[in-house]
Amino acid sequence: MIEVKDLHKSFGDAHILKGISTTFDKGKTNLIIGQSGSGKTVFLKCLLGLFEYEQGCISYDGKVFSNLSRNEKTELRSEIGMVFQGSALFDSMTIAENVMFPLRMFTKQSKSEMEDRVDFVLKRVNLDGAHHKMPSEASGGMQKRVAIARAIVNNPKYLFCDEPNSGLDPKTAIVIDNLIQEITDEYQMTTVINSHDMNSVMEIGEKIVFLKDGHKEWEGSKDTIFRTDNEAVTGFVYSSELFKKVRRMYIEENQ
Protein backbone atom coordinates (compact mmCIF):
# COMPACT_ATOMS: atom_id res chain seq x y z
CA MET A 1 0.00 0.00 0.00
CA ILE A 2 1.15 3.53 -0.75
CA GLU A 3 0.04 6.26 1.61
CA VAL A 4 0.24 9.97 0.78
CA LYS A 5 -0.31 12.65 3.41
CA ASP A 6 -0.68 16.38 2.79
CA LEU A 7 1.61 16.53 -0.24
CA HIS A 8 2.69 19.99 -1.42
CA LYS A 9 4.86 20.76 -4.45
CA SER A 10 5.74 24.10 -6.04
CA PHE A 11 7.81 25.23 -9.01
CA GLY A 12 8.95 28.76 -8.17
CA ASP A 13 5.78 30.72 -7.38
CA ALA A 14 3.50 28.14 -8.97
CA HIS A 15 1.92 25.96 -6.26
CA ILE A 16 1.16 22.76 -8.19
CA LEU A 17 0.13 20.23 -5.53
CA LYS A 18 -1.89 21.69 -2.67
CA GLY A 19 -2.02 19.15 0.12
CA ILE A 20 -3.01 15.84 -1.45
CA SER A 21 -3.77 12.95 0.90
CA THR A 22 -4.84 9.50 -0.27
CA THR A 23 -3.97 5.82 -0.21
CA PHE A 24 -3.33 3.37 -3.05
CA ASP A 25 -4.24 -0.18 -2.11
CA LYS A 26 -2.35 -3.38 -2.78
CA GLY A 27 -3.76 -5.65 -5.48
CA LYS A 28 -5.89 -2.86 -6.94
CA THR A 29 -5.65 -0.67 -10.03
CA ASN A 30 -5.65 2.86 -8.63
CA LEU A 31 -6.35 5.63 -11.14
CA ILE A 32 -5.36 9.27 -10.87
CA ILE A 33 -7.54 11.30 -13.22
CA GLY A 34 -8.00 14.99 -13.92
CA GLN A 35 -7.79 17.59 -16.65
CA SER A 36 -4.51 18.55 -18.29
CA GLY A 37 -2.62 20.82 -15.87
CA SER A 38 -4.36 19.42 -12.79
CA GLY A 39 -1.06 18.11 -11.40
CA LYS A 40 -1.37 14.39 -12.24
CA THR A 41 2.10 13.97 -13.73
CA VAL A 42 3.76 16.05 -10.99
CA PHE A 43 1.94 13.94 -8.40
CA LEU A 44 3.12 10.72 -10.06
CA LYS A 45 6.70 12.00 -10.30
CA CYS A 46 6.61 12.93 -6.59
CA LEU A 47 5.41 9.39 -5.80
CA LEU A 48 8.32 8.01 -7.81
CA GLY A 49 10.84 10.30 -6.12
CA LEU A 50 11.71 12.04 -9.39
CA PHE A 51 10.54 15.36 -7.90
CA GLU A 52 11.30 16.50 -4.38
CA TYR A 53 8.31 17.94 -2.52
CA GLU A 54 8.28 20.74 0.05
CA GLN A 55 5.79 19.30 2.50
CA GLY A 56 4.00 16.05 3.17
CA CYS A 57 4.80 12.38 3.44
CA ILE A 58 4.79 9.41 1.08
CA SER A 59 5.14 5.94 2.54
CA TYR A 60 5.52 2.59 0.79
CA ASP A 61 4.13 -0.17 3.02
CA GLY A 62 4.95 1.92 6.07
CA LYS A 63 8.42 3.00 4.90
CA VAL A 64 8.52 6.80 4.66
CA PHE A 65 10.33 7.56 1.38
CA SER A 66 11.99 10.79 2.52
CA ASN A 67 13.43 9.08 5.64
CA LEU A 68 15.15 6.33 3.66
CA SER A 69 18.91 6.33 3.14
CA ARG A 70 20.31 6.43 -0.40
CA ASN A 71 20.83 2.64 -0.39
CA GLU A 72 17.36 1.99 1.00
CA LYS A 73 15.89 4.23 -1.72
CA THR A 74 17.82 2.29 -4.38
CA GLU A 75 16.51 -0.97 -2.89
CA LEU A 76 12.94 0.37 -2.89
CA ARG A 77 13.26 1.59 -6.47
CA SER A 78 14.23 -1.91 -7.56
CA GLU A 79 10.73 -2.94 -6.36
CA ILE A 80 9.09 -0.31 -8.58
CA GLY A 81 8.09 -0.84 -12.20
CA MET A 82 7.19 2.12 -14.35
CA VAL A 83 5.46 2.41 -17.71
CA PHE A 84 6.14 5.85 -19.16
CA GLN A 85 3.76 7.79 -21.41
CA GLY A 86 6.11 7.48 -24.38
CA SER A 87 7.22 3.97 -23.29
CA ALA A 88 10.82 5.25 -22.72
CA LEU A 89 12.39 2.17 -24.24
CA PHE A 90 16.15 2.32 -24.70
CA ASP A 91 16.39 2.80 -28.45
CA SER A 92 19.91 1.37 -28.72
CA MET A 93 18.71 -2.01 -27.39
CA THR A 94 16.49 -4.71 -28.89
CA ILE A 95 13.13 -5.49 -27.28
CA ALA A 96 14.62 -8.51 -25.45
CA GLU A 97 17.58 -6.41 -24.20
CA ASN A 98 15.18 -3.71 -22.98
CA VAL A 99 13.20 -6.25 -20.99
CA MET A 100 16.36 -7.93 -19.68
CA PHE A 101 17.87 -4.61 -18.56
CA PRO A 102 16.49 -4.53 -14.96
CA LEU A 103 17.59 -8.16 -14.49
CA ARG A 104 21.12 -7.34 -15.69
CA MET A 105 21.29 -4.35 -13.37
CA PHE A 106 19.77 -5.76 -10.20
CA THR A 107 20.05 -9.53 -10.15
CA LYS A 108 22.85 -12.08 -10.21
CA GLN A 109 20.97 -14.45 -12.50
CA SER A 110 22.82 -16.38 -15.17
CA LYS A 111 22.28 -15.43 -18.81
CA SER A 112 20.05 -18.46 -19.44
CA GLU A 113 17.92 -17.67 -16.37
CA MET A 114 17.50 -14.09 -17.57
CA GLU A 115 16.60 -15.27 -21.08
CA ASP A 116 13.99 -17.65 -19.66
CA ARG A 117 12.44 -14.86 -17.62
CA VAL A 118 12.42 -12.52 -20.65
CA ASP A 119 10.75 -15.24 -22.75
CA PHE A 120 8.14 -15.69 -20.01
CA VAL A 121 7.21 -12.01 -19.63
CA LEU A 122 7.23 -11.37 -23.38
CA LYS A 123 4.81 -14.29 -23.78
CA ARG A 124 2.75 -12.84 -20.91
CA VAL A 125 2.30 -9.56 -22.82
CA ASN A 126 1.65 -11.43 -26.09
CA LEU A 127 4.94 -10.44 -27.69
CA ASP A 128 6.42 -13.85 -28.25
CA GLY A 129 8.81 -13.71 -31.19
CA ALA A 130 9.50 -9.98 -31.03
CA HIS A 131 12.79 -10.45 -29.14
CA HIS A 132 15.16 -9.18 -31.81
CA LYS A 133 13.16 -6.20 -33.05
CA MET A 134 14.37 -2.70 -32.25
CA PRO A 135 11.87 -0.40 -30.47
CA SER A 136 11.69 1.79 -33.59
CA GLU A 137 10.39 -1.24 -35.53
CA ALA A 138 7.53 -1.83 -33.08
CA SER A 139 4.08 -0.22 -33.22
CA GLY A 140 2.82 2.06 -30.41
CA GLY A 141 0.82 -0.76 -28.83
CA MET A 142 3.79 -3.13 -29.01
CA GLN A 143 6.06 -0.53 -27.43
CA LYS A 144 3.60 -0.12 -24.55
CA ARG A 145 3.53 -3.89 -24.05
CA VAL A 146 7.34 -4.01 -24.07
CA ALA A 147 7.34 -1.22 -21.47
CA ILE A 148 4.93 -3.26 -19.33
CA ALA A 149 7.11 -6.36 -19.76
CA ARG A 150 10.19 -4.37 -18.69
CA ALA A 151 8.28 -2.96 -15.71
CA ILE A 152 7.18 -6.38 -14.41
CA VAL A 153 10.22 -8.50 -15.31
CA ASN A 154 11.78 -8.06 -11.86
CA ASN A 155 8.53 -8.89 -9.99
CA PRO A 156 7.93 -5.38 -8.65
CA LYS A 157 5.66 -4.68 -5.67
CA TYR A 158 4.54 -1.37 -7.14
CA LEU A 159 3.61 -0.59 -10.75
CA PHE A 160 3.20 2.98 -12.01
CA CYS A 161 1.80 3.84 -15.44
CA ASP A 162 1.76 7.34 -16.87
CA GLU A 163 -1.05 7.55 -19.41
CA PRO A 164 -0.52 4.04 -20.77
CA ASN A 165 -3.22 4.51 -23.42
CA SER A 166 -2.11 7.79 -24.93
CA GLY A 167 -1.73 7.59 -28.69
CA LEU A 168 -3.38 4.15 -28.95
CA ASP A 169 -6.56 3.21 -30.78
CA PRO A 170 -9.53 2.28 -28.52
CA LYS A 171 -9.18 -1.46 -29.14
CA THR A 172 -5.44 -1.57 -28.33
CA ALA A 173 -6.07 0.72 -25.34
CA ILE A 174 -8.53 -1.82 -23.89
CA VAL A 175 -5.99 -4.62 -24.46
CA ILE A 176 -3.39 -2.62 -22.51
CA ASP A 177 -5.90 -1.79 -19.72
CA ASN A 178 -6.90 -5.42 -19.34
CA LEU A 179 -3.30 -6.53 -19.37
CA ILE A 180 -2.44 -4.10 -16.54
CA GLN A 181 -5.43 -5.28 -14.52
CA GLU A 182 -4.63 -8.96 -15.05
CA ILE A 183 -1.01 -8.43 -14.04
CA THR A 184 -2.07 -6.45 -10.97
CA ASP A 185 -4.38 -9.28 -9.86
CA GLU A 186 -1.86 -11.98 -10.72
CA TYR A 187 1.12 -10.47 -8.88
CA GLN A 188 -0.89 -8.58 -6.22
CA MET A 189 0.93 -5.35 -6.99
CA THR A 190 0.00 -1.84 -5.94
CA THR A 191 -0.73 -0.29 -9.33
CA VAL A 192 -1.10 3.46 -9.83
CA ILE A 193 -2.21 4.68 -13.26
CA ASN A 194 -2.23 8.27 -14.37
CA SER A 195 -4.90 8.64 -17.02
CA HIS A 196 -7.50 10.86 -18.61
CA ASP A 197 -8.89 8.06 -20.72
CA MET A 198 -12.51 7.50 -19.76
CA ASN A 199 -12.54 3.95 -21.08
CA SER A 200 -9.81 3.12 -18.54
CA VAL A 201 -11.87 4.73 -15.78
CA MET A 202 -14.87 2.58 -16.64
CA GLU A 203 -12.87 -0.61 -17.28
CA ILE A 204 -10.26 -0.83 -14.54
CA GLY A 205 -10.80 2.01 -12.04
CA GLU A 206 -11.00 0.02 -8.82
CA LYS A 207 -10.02 3.17 -6.99
CA ILE A 208 -10.15 6.60 -8.60
CA VAL A 209 -8.62 9.84 -7.33
CA PHE A 210 -9.78 12.95 -9.17
CA LEU A 211 -7.41 15.92 -9.07
CA LYS A 212 -8.42 19.49 -9.81
CA ASP A 213 -6.06 22.47 -9.68
CA GLY A 214 -3.57 20.53 -7.56
CA HIS A 215 -5.89 19.24 -4.88
CA LYS A 216 -7.91 16.07 -4.45
CA GLU A 217 -11.44 16.94 -5.52
CA TRP A 218 -13.02 13.49 -5.29
CA GLU A 219 -12.18 9.88 -4.48
CA GLY A 220 -14.17 6.74 -5.32
CA SER A 221 -14.39 3.82 -7.73
CA LYS A 222 -15.72 3.08 -11.22
CA ASP A 223 -19.09 2.26 -9.62
CA THR A 224 -19.45 5.32 -7.43
CA ILE A 225 -18.30 7.71 -10.17
CA PHE A 226 -21.65 7.07 -11.93
CA ARG A 227 -23.58 8.30 -8.92
CA THR A 228 -21.49 11.23 -7.78
CA ASP A 229 -22.99 14.71 -7.79
CA ASN A 230 -19.61 16.42 -7.73
CA GLU A 231 -19.87 18.90 -10.59
CA ALA A 232 -16.15 18.95 -11.33
CA VAL A 233 -16.09 15.16 -11.68
CA THR A 234 -19.25 14.89 -13.74
CA GLY A 235 -18.14 17.82 -15.91
CA PHE A 236 -14.87 16.00 -16.61
CA VAL A 237 -16.06 12.42 -16.91
CA TYR A 238 -19.26 13.13 -18.81
CA SER A 239 -17.93 15.79 -21.12
CA SER A 240 -18.83 13.73 -24.20
CA GLU A 241 -22.41 13.06 -25.31
CA LEU A 242 -21.71 9.31 -25.35
CA PHE A 243 -20.74 9.21 -21.69
CA LYS A 244 -23.70 11.46 -20.74
CA LYS A 245 -25.97 8.90 -22.41
CA VAL A 246 -24.20 6.00 -20.69
CA ARG A 247 -24.67 7.69 -17.33
CA ARG A 248 -28.40 8.33 -17.92
CA MET A 249 -28.87 4.68 -18.90
CA TYR A 250 -26.91 3.48 -15.84
CA ILE A 251 -29.01 5.60 -13.47
CA GLU A 252 -32.30 4.52 -15.12
CA GLU A 253 -31.27 0.85 -14.91
CA ASN A 254 -30.42 1.15 -11.22
CA GLN A 255 -33.56 3.07 -10.18
Add this chain to the structure above:
Amino acid sequence: MKYLHNIGSYFIMIKDMFRRPTKWSVLKTLILKDIDDLIIGSLGIVAFIGFFVGGVVAIQTSLNISNPLIPKYLVGFATRQSIILEFAPTFISIIMAGKVGSFITSSIGTMRVTEQIDALEVMGINAINYLVFPKFIALTLYPFVISIAMFLGILGGLAACVYGGYGTLENYIEGVQNDFIPFHMAYAFIKTMVFAFILATIPSYYGYFMKGGALEVGKASTTSFVWTSVVIILLNFLLTSLLLG
Protein backbone atom coordinates in the same frame (compact mmCIF):
# COMPACT_ATOMS: atom_id res chain seq x y z
CA MET B 1 24.08 33.91 -11.40
CA LYS B 2 23.04 31.52 -14.16
CA TYR B 3 26.69 30.90 -15.10
CA LEU B 4 27.60 30.22 -11.45
CA HIS B 5 24.66 27.82 -11.17
CA ASN B 6 25.78 25.99 -14.34
CA ILE B 7 29.38 25.74 -13.12
CA GLY B 8 28.18 24.41 -9.74
CA SER B 9 25.87 21.86 -11.40
CA TYR B 10 28.71 20.78 -13.70
CA PHE B 11 31.02 19.99 -10.77
CA ILE B 12 28.22 18.18 -8.91
CA MET B 13 27.72 16.09 -12.07
CA ILE B 14 31.46 15.28 -12.11
CA LYS B 15 31.22 14.12 -8.48
CA ASP B 16 28.12 12.01 -9.25
CA MET B 17 29.89 10.49 -12.25
CA PHE B 18 32.18 8.57 -9.88
CA ARG B 19 29.49 7.58 -7.33
CA ARG B 20 27.44 4.36 -7.22
CA PRO B 21 29.08 2.67 -10.20
CA THR B 22 27.08 0.63 -12.68
CA LYS B 23 27.61 -3.15 -12.65
CA TRP B 24 30.85 -4.03 -14.45
CA SER B 25 29.16 -6.48 -16.83
CA VAL B 26 26.87 -3.67 -18.05
CA LEU B 27 29.55 -0.97 -17.93
CA LYS B 28 31.92 -3.04 -20.09
CA THR B 29 29.38 -3.14 -22.93
CA LEU B 30 28.74 0.59 -22.64
CA ILE B 31 32.47 1.40 -22.71
CA LEU B 32 33.04 -0.74 -25.81
CA LYS B 33 30.08 0.89 -27.55
CA ASP B 34 31.36 4.37 -26.68
CA ILE B 35 34.87 3.49 -27.89
CA ASP B 36 33.30 2.48 -31.18
CA ASP B 37 31.12 5.61 -31.42
CA LEU B 38 33.55 8.22 -30.11
CA ILE B 39 37.04 6.93 -30.97
CA ILE B 40 36.83 4.49 -33.89
CA GLY B 41 34.04 6.54 -35.48
CA SER B 42 36.23 9.66 -35.45
CA LEU B 43 39.36 8.15 -36.99
CA GLY B 44 38.29 8.75 -40.59
CA ILE B 45 37.60 12.46 -40.28
CA VAL B 46 40.68 13.01 -38.06
CA ALA B 47 42.91 11.19 -40.57
CA PHE B 48 41.47 13.14 -43.49
CA ILE B 49 41.78 16.55 -41.81
CA GLY B 50 45.18 15.72 -40.30
CA PHE B 51 46.70 14.70 -43.61
CA PHE B 52 45.48 17.67 -45.64
CA VAL B 53 46.06 20.35 -43.00
CA GLY B 54 49.61 19.00 -42.60
CA GLY B 55 50.02 19.45 -46.35
CA VAL B 56 48.67 23.01 -46.21
CA VAL B 57 51.00 23.93 -43.32
CA ALA B 58 53.99 22.65 -45.34
CA ILE B 59 52.93 24.55 -48.50
CA GLN B 60 52.22 27.79 -46.60
CA THR B 61 55.55 27.60 -44.76
CA SER B 62 57.40 26.94 -48.00
CA LEU B 63 55.68 29.78 -49.87
CA ASN B 64 56.38 32.27 -47.09
CA ILE B 65 60.09 31.58 -46.98
CA SER B 66 61.65 33.88 -49.51
CA ASN B 67 64.96 34.57 -47.74
CA PRO B 68 67.70 32.30 -49.21
CA LEU B 69 69.52 32.35 -45.85
CA ILE B 70 66.75 30.37 -44.18
CA PRO B 71 67.61 26.65 -44.32
CA LYS B 72 65.53 24.40 -46.57
CA TYR B 73 64.76 21.99 -43.76
CA LEU B 74 62.66 24.68 -42.04
CA VAL B 75 59.53 23.44 -43.86
CA GLY B 76 59.73 20.05 -42.12
CA PHE B 77 60.66 21.65 -38.80
CA ALA B 78 57.79 24.18 -38.89
CA THR B 79 55.28 21.55 -39.98
CA ARG B 80 56.32 19.22 -37.15
CA GLN B 81 56.18 21.97 -34.52
CA SER B 82 52.80 23.30 -35.70
CA ILE B 83 51.27 19.84 -35.87
CA ILE B 84 52.59 18.52 -32.54
CA LEU B 85 52.20 21.65 -30.45
CA GLU B 86 48.90 23.09 -31.64
CA PHE B 87 47.22 21.59 -34.65
CA ALA B 88 46.82 18.00 -33.44
CA PRO B 89 45.91 18.54 -29.78
CA THR B 90 43.96 21.81 -30.03
CA PHE B 91 42.59 22.15 -33.55
CA ILE B 92 41.50 18.49 -33.71
CA SER B 93 39.88 18.87 -30.26
CA ILE B 94 37.79 21.80 -31.55
CA ILE B 95 36.71 19.63 -34.48
CA MET B 96 35.94 16.80 -32.06
CA ALA B 97 33.87 19.23 -29.96
CA GLY B 98 31.69 19.54 -33.06
CA LYS B 99 31.63 15.88 -34.00
CA VAL B 100 31.83 13.94 -30.75
CA GLY B 101 30.46 16.75 -28.53
CA SER B 102 27.26 17.21 -30.51
CA PHE B 103 26.81 13.45 -30.72
CA ILE B 104 27.08 13.14 -26.93
CA THR B 105 24.76 16.09 -26.25
CA SER B 106 22.13 15.01 -28.75
CA SER B 107 22.15 11.34 -27.71
CA ILE B 108 21.86 12.12 -23.98
CA GLY B 109 19.44 15.00 -24.69
CA THR B 110 17.19 12.71 -26.72
CA MET B 111 17.22 10.24 -23.84
CA ARG B 112 16.12 13.08 -21.55
CA VAL B 113 13.32 14.17 -23.92
CA THR B 114 12.02 10.62 -24.38
CA GLU B 115 12.08 9.95 -20.60
CA GLN B 116 14.76 7.26 -20.91
CA ILE B 117 16.80 9.04 -18.22
CA ASP B 118 13.71 9.15 -15.96
CA ALA B 119 13.35 5.40 -16.59
CA LEU B 120 16.93 4.84 -15.40
CA GLU B 121 16.37 6.99 -12.30
CA VAL B 122 13.10 5.27 -11.41
CA MET B 123 14.94 1.94 -11.53
CA GLY B 124 17.41 3.34 -8.97
CA ILE B 125 20.31 3.58 -11.41
CA ASN B 126 22.82 6.43 -11.10
CA ALA B 127 22.02 7.80 -14.57
CA ILE B 128 25.03 10.13 -14.60
CA ASN B 129 27.43 7.28 -13.92
CA TYR B 130 25.62 5.06 -16.42
CA LEU B 131 25.70 7.66 -19.21
CA VAL B 132 28.79 9.81 -18.65
CA PHE B 133 31.38 7.54 -17.04
CA PRO B 134 31.68 5.14 -20.04
CA LYS B 135 32.24 8.17 -22.32
CA PHE B 136 34.96 9.45 -20.00
CA ILE B 137 36.67 6.03 -20.04
CA ALA B 138 36.29 5.73 -23.84
CA LEU B 139 37.88 9.15 -24.30
CA THR B 140 40.96 8.12 -22.32
CA LEU B 141 41.89 6.60 -25.70
CA TYR B 142 41.73 10.08 -27.23
CA PRO B 143 45.56 10.44 -27.24
CA PHE B 144 45.57 7.53 -29.70
CA VAL B 145 43.44 9.65 -32.09
CA ILE B 146 45.74 12.62 -31.62
CA SER B 147 48.82 10.44 -32.28
CA ILE B 148 47.29 9.44 -35.60
CA ALA B 149 46.56 13.11 -36.39
CA MET B 150 50.20 13.97 -35.59
CA PHE B 151 51.60 11.18 -37.73
CA LEU B 152 49.31 11.85 -40.70
CA GLY B 153 49.79 15.62 -40.41
CA ILE B 154 53.55 15.25 -40.73
CA LEU B 155 53.07 12.68 -43.50
CA GLY B 156 50.70 15.04 -45.33
CA GLY B 157 53.31 17.79 -45.06
CA LEU B 158 55.89 15.44 -46.53
CA ALA B 159 53.63 14.46 -49.43
CA ALA B 160 52.72 18.06 -50.22
CA CYS B 161 56.30 19.23 -49.92
CA VAL B 162 57.92 16.47 -52.00
CA TYR B 163 55.22 15.84 -54.61
CA GLY B 164 54.29 19.54 -54.87
CA GLY B 165 57.87 20.45 -55.64
CA TYR B 166 58.36 22.65 -52.55
CA GLY B 167 61.39 20.77 -51.26
CA THR B 168 63.24 17.50 -51.17
CA LEU B 169 62.48 14.44 -49.08
CA GLU B 170 65.89 14.68 -47.37
CA ASN B 171 65.36 18.31 -46.37
CA TYR B 172 61.89 17.63 -45.02
CA ILE B 173 63.03 14.62 -42.95
CA GLU B 174 66.01 16.56 -41.66
CA GLY B 175 63.62 19.33 -40.56
CA VAL B 176 61.30 16.88 -38.84
CA GLN B 177 64.23 15.36 -36.90
CA ASN B 178 65.98 18.67 -36.17
CA ASP B 179 66.01 20.08 -32.63
CA PHE B 180 63.35 17.68 -31.37
CA ILE B 181 62.38 18.32 -27.75
CA PRO B 182 60.69 15.28 -26.18
CA PHE B 183 58.89 17.46 -23.61
CA HIS B 184 56.83 18.92 -26.46
CA MET B 185 55.22 15.50 -26.89
CA ALA B 186 54.50 15.35 -23.15
CA TYR B 187 53.01 18.86 -23.34
CA ALA B 188 50.81 17.82 -26.29
CA PHE B 189 49.55 14.69 -24.54
CA ILE B 190 48.90 16.46 -21.22
CA LYS B 191 46.73 18.92 -23.18
CA THR B 192 45.08 16.03 -25.01
CA MET B 193 44.09 14.28 -21.77
CA VAL B 194 42.65 17.50 -20.34
CA PHE B 195 40.71 18.13 -23.56
CA ALA B 196 39.46 14.52 -23.55
CA PHE B 197 37.97 15.11 -20.10
CA ILE B 198 36.33 18.32 -21.33
CA LEU B 199 35.02 16.56 -24.46
CA ALA B 200 33.39 13.84 -22.35
CA THR B 201 31.88 16.00 -19.63
CA ILE B 202 30.72 19.38 -21.00
CA PRO B 203 28.59 17.91 -23.84
CA SER B 204 27.22 15.33 -21.37
CA TYR B 205 26.28 18.15 -18.99
CA TYR B 206 24.35 20.01 -21.68
CA GLY B 207 22.58 16.83 -22.77
CA TYR B 208 21.77 15.62 -19.27
CA PHE B 209 20.38 18.88 -17.90
CA MET B 210 18.50 20.00 -21.01
CA LYS B 211 14.79 20.76 -20.78
CA GLY B 212 12.20 20.81 -23.54
CA GLY B 213 11.74 18.93 -26.79
CA ALA B 214 13.44 18.16 -30.08
CA LEU B 215 14.18 21.82 -30.85
CA GLU B 216 15.95 22.20 -27.51
CA VAL B 217 18.10 19.13 -28.25
CA GLY B 218 19.43 21.01 -31.30
CA LYS B 219 19.97 24.18 -29.27
CA ALA B 220 21.72 22.21 -26.52
CA SER B 221 24.08 20.66 -29.10
CA THR B 222 25.01 24.11 -30.42
CA THR B 223 25.50 25.55 -26.92
CA SER B 224 27.56 22.54 -25.94
CA PHE B 225 29.83 22.98 -28.98
CA VAL B 226 30.33 26.68 -28.21
CA TRP B 227 31.18 26.14 -24.53
CA THR B 228 33.35 23.08 -25.15
CA SER B 229 35.36 25.12 -27.70
CA VAL B 230 35.62 28.13 -25.37
CA VAL B 231 36.83 25.97 -22.47
CA ILE B 232 39.33 24.16 -24.73
CA ILE B 233 40.75 27.47 -25.99
CA LEU B 234 41.00 28.91 -22.46
CA LEU B 235 42.61 25.78 -21.04
CA ASN B 236 44.98 25.68 -24.02
CA PHE B 237 46.16 29.17 -23.11
CA LEU B 238 46.46 28.28 -19.42
CA LEU B 239 48.31 25.00 -19.99
CA THR B 240 50.66 26.56 -22.54
CA SER B 241 51.49 29.36 -20.07
CA LEU B 242 52.09 26.84 -17.29
CA LEU B 243 53.99 24.18 -19.22
CA LEU B 244 55.94 26.17 -21.81
CA GLY B 245 55.85 29.74 -20.49
